[in-house]
Amino acid sequence: MLEIKNLRASVDNNEILKGIDLSIRAGEVHAIMGPNGSGKSTLAQVLAGREAFAVTAGAVTYQGRDLLAMPPEERAREGIFLAFQYPVEIPGVSNLYFVRTALNTIRKQQGLEELDAMDFLALAKEKMKLLGIDETLMGRPVNEGFSGGEKKRNEILQMLVLEPKLAILDETDSGLDIDAVRIVADGVNALRSAERAILVVTHYQRLLNYIIPDHVHVLYNGRLVKSGDKNLALELEEKGYSWLEQGAAA
Amino acid sequence: MIEVDRETEPYLASFAALEEQRRGEPRWVRWLRESAMERFMGLGFPTSRLEDWKFTSVSPITRMSFQLAPHRANGLSVSELEQLSFLNLGRPCLTFIDGHYSPKLSTPGVAEAGVRMGSLADALQEGSSVAQEHLGRHALYTDQAFAALNTAFLHDGAFLEVPKGVVMRAPIHLLFLFTAGGTPLVSHPRSLLLVGRESQVDIVESYVALGEGVYFTNAITELVLGENAIVNHYRLQRESPLSFHVATLQAEQGRASTLISHNISMGGALVRNEINSVLSGEGAECTLHGLYLATGLQHVDNHTVIDHARPHCSSREVYKGILDGQASAVFNGKIIVRKDAQKTDAKQTNKNLLLSDDATVNTKPQLEIYADDVKCTHGATIGQLNEEAVFYLRSRGISREEARKLLTYAFANEIVSRIQVAPIRSGLEELVPRQLGKYES
Numbered sequence: 001m002l003e004i005k006n007l008r009a010s011v012d013n014n015e016i017l018k019g020i021d022l023s024i025r026a027g028e029v030h031a032i033m034g035p036n037g038s039g040k041s042t043l044a045q046v047l048a049g050r051e052a053f054a055v056t057a058g059a060v061t062y063q064g065r066d067l068l069a070m071p072p073e074e075r076a077r078e079g080i081f082l083a084f085q086y087p088v089e090i091p092g093v094s095n096l097y098f099v100r101t102a103l104n105t106i107r108k109q110q111g112l113e114e115l116d117a118m119d120f121l122a123l124a125k126e127k128m129k130l131l132g133i134d135e136t137l138m139g140r141p142v143n144e145g146f147s148g149g150e151k152k153r154n155e156i157l158q159m160l161v162l163e164p165k166l167a168i169l170d171e172t173d174s175g176l177d178i179d180a181v182r183i184v185a186d187g188v189n190a191l192r193s194a195e196r197a198i199l200v201v202t203h204y205q206r207l208l209n210y211i212i213p214d215h216v217h218v219l220y221n222g223r224l225v226k227s228g229d230k231n232l233a234l235e236l237e238e239k240g241y242s243w244l245e246q247g248a249a250a
Numbered sequence: 251m252i253e254v255d256r257e258t259e260p261y262l263a264s265f266a267a268l269e270e271q272r273r274g275e276p277r278w279v280r281w282l283r284e285s286a287m288e289r290f291m292g293l294g295f296p297t298s299r300l301e302d303w304k305f306t307s308v309s310p311i312t313r314m315s316f317q318l319a320p321h322r323a324n325g326l327s328v329s330e331l332e333q334l335s336f337l338n339l340g341r342p343c344l345t346f347i348d349g350h351y352s353p354k355l356s357t358p359g360v361a362e363a364g365v366r367m368g369s370l371a372d373a374l375q376e377g378s379s380v381a382q383e384h385l386g387r388h389a390l391y392t393d394q395a396f397a398a399l400n401t402a403f404l405h406d407g408a409f410l411e412v413p414k415g416v417v418m419r420a421p422i423h424l425l426f427l428f429t430a431g432g433t434p435l436v437s438h439p440r441s442l443l444l445v446g447r448e449s450q451v452d453i454v455e456s457y458v459a460l461g462e463g464v465y466f467t468n469a470i471t472e473l474v475l476g477e478n479a480i481v482n483h484y485r486l487q488r489e490s491p492l493s494f495h496v497a498t499l500q501a502e503q504g505r506a507s508t509l510i511s512h513n514i515s516m517g518g519a520l521v522r523n524e525i526n527s528v529l530s531g532e533g534a535e536c537t538l539h540g541l542y543l544a545t546g547l548q549h550v551d552n553h554t555v556i557d558h559a560r561p562h563c564s565s566r567e568v569y570k571g572i573l574d575g576q577a578s579a580v581f582n583g584k585i586i587v588r589k590d591a592q593k594t595d596a597k598q599t600n601k602n603l604l605l606s607d608d609a610t611v612n613t614k615p616q617l618e619i620y621a622d623d624v625k626c627t628h629g630a631t632i633g634q635l636n637e638e639a640v641f642y643l644r645s646r647g648i649s650r651e652e653a654r655k656l657l658t659y660a661f662a663n664e665i666v667s668r669i670q671v672a673p674i675r676s677g678l679e680e681l682v683p684r685q686l687g688k689y690e691s
Binding site: 052072076077087088092106109 | 657660662663664
């Protein structure tokens with residue numbers, strides 16, 4: 001589904017991704033772990049099409065197409081979803097309007113009929129119930145005045161409504177209490193299927209107790225330095241990231 | 251000096267030519283007009299040397315010659331009118347064509363007892379003593395050239411008198427229509443709105459063009475709120491793209507009264523709005539909300555003055571502007587806190603969204619505080635669309651163009667959503683995006 005080859009990206013001439021190779025197949029869940037500043041969020045945002053990062057080398061193929069040539073909205077319409085680490089507040093736009101507009105844009109692309117306000121509300125309510133989200137959240141401006149936990153759940157809500165093919169979760173567990181982590185994980189697991197792939201970017205292993213990954217990769221200093229199965233995550237949790245620095249120093 | 255003469259001379263000639271027509275007007279009105287004309291000739295049109303006109307040049311107005319708008323018959327019907335005015339406000343409505351009252355297009359009847367509503371010209375003709383008591387007493391023309399000019403030519407506009415303790419159910423619509431085209435016309439609509447103690451009313455002033463041509467509107471509204479009165483005042487300006495619009499709302503607030511002003515400015519080539527309120531009774535509250543949209547070569551200038559004259563008054567002000575093309579805007583918000591006005595609580599914000607590199611804005615908050623126990627804050631921002639928000643929307647499949655539109659409208663919506671009268675709010679919810687849709691960027 002996704003093929004990343006020697007991907008290099010920089011911001012303000014500062015290279016952050018220094019050659020990433022990664023292959024994700026449909027049905028798989030991959031986790032990328034790494035310390036702060038290793039490039040995790042950059043990788044997630046580059047895949048979503050953030051123009052603030054300049055891709056300087058490499059190639060990314062998504063469902064056989066050149067992903068890097070697609071603007072962010074086209075990537076979304078083709079099924080890529082990024083759950084933001086820091087969801088953006090948009091005063092003046094109701095959450096309901098925003099999510100419905102997004103869904104209908106994507107449905108239109110897929111040749112499906114647009115959902116009217118009533119049908120959309122019914123769909124949104126079902127997903128909100130699953131995530132334990134207060135219904136009033138839909139009437140409020142997007143993310144404005146939401147608590148950290150509400151913002152993260154709102155990302156997952158959008159993911160469940162938009163039903164992406166490739167979901168990228170950027171530190172969705174940060175700042176959540178354990179109950180919220182469990183709810184978010186349940187939401188993600190509900191989306192797991194043979195046709196979909198999920199890329200979980202996280203600093204902590206905790207979320208991976210609930211979203212069991214098929215593959216775990218360690219990102220350090222812009223490179224994937226180690227890959228393994230779910231046991232690698234447990235090892236990292238136990239040893240921390242300091243051994244990476246020692247390894248790099250030696 | 252010669253230059254000043256050339257600018258003001260045509261107005262003096264036009265004033266003299268009125269002699270015959272205005273023969274029947276009350277003597278005090280004549281005196282008021284004459285002294286205002288004298289003052290106007292003394293002041294001349296404002297120049298950029300004056301602090302209040304530093305960023306707005308009125309030379310496009312002074313360079314042109316305008317004919318005083320005559321009273322003309324028109325073939326409009328009430329139903330055509332309802333289509334013209336995007337607001338489906340219904341009754342009651344007073345309609346003015348080029349500043350002259352049109353009985354045929356007006357529906358002044360209201361159910362509430364004791365309310366007087368109609369044309370100012372009629373009220374003056376009938377010798378209204380309250381009109382004499384208030385007219386020209388609030389909008390002073392001693393140092394305001396446009397106010398002097400309006401007063402010198404004052405003739406017609408809306409007159410509203412709501413007695414004590416009346417809660418008006420339906421909003422009152424004052425519709426000022428301008429027939430653009432042919433000879434450039436000038437009109438000086440003058441309205442006097444008196445709202446008695448413990449009364450409540452929503453008043454909508456809308457300024458709408460019937461064509462695309464050049465004309466000059468120089469309007470003044472004096473609004474007096476009695477004790478505990480509550481007024482929601484709306485100014486919706488949709489003048490022609492070639493028009494000049496200079497307008498003042500001058501309010502005087504009694505004890506514990508509440509004024510909420512919504513000032514929406516969309517049309518006009520050169521626009522100067524002044525919204526001023528004197529809080530002259532203890533515990534009065536004043537809220538000023540403004541939204542200005544400008545594109546192309548439009549210039550829109552909003553000057554507001556909130557004069558805290560008595561203790562325990564509060565004021566809130568939020569003005570927002572969206573500018574595109576080579577448009578320019580001025581915001582000048584003055585808050586005066588007089589020596590006696592202890593416990594004043596005033597807050598002012600001006601936010602501007604620039605959609606193009608060539609659009610400009612000059613924003614200037616002015617606090618003049620003479621009391622020592624007060625809480626006053628102000629802030630101004632000028633910025634572009636938040637690129638992070640644009641990316642967030644795009645990452646959900648919304649195109650760049652749609653994302654920009656959505657965010658631009660959202661910026662305006664902070665003001666639109668605060669409008670309480672449902673038909674005005676829904677009307678603007680259609681009109682504002684349509685206006686923003688014309689923008690290039």
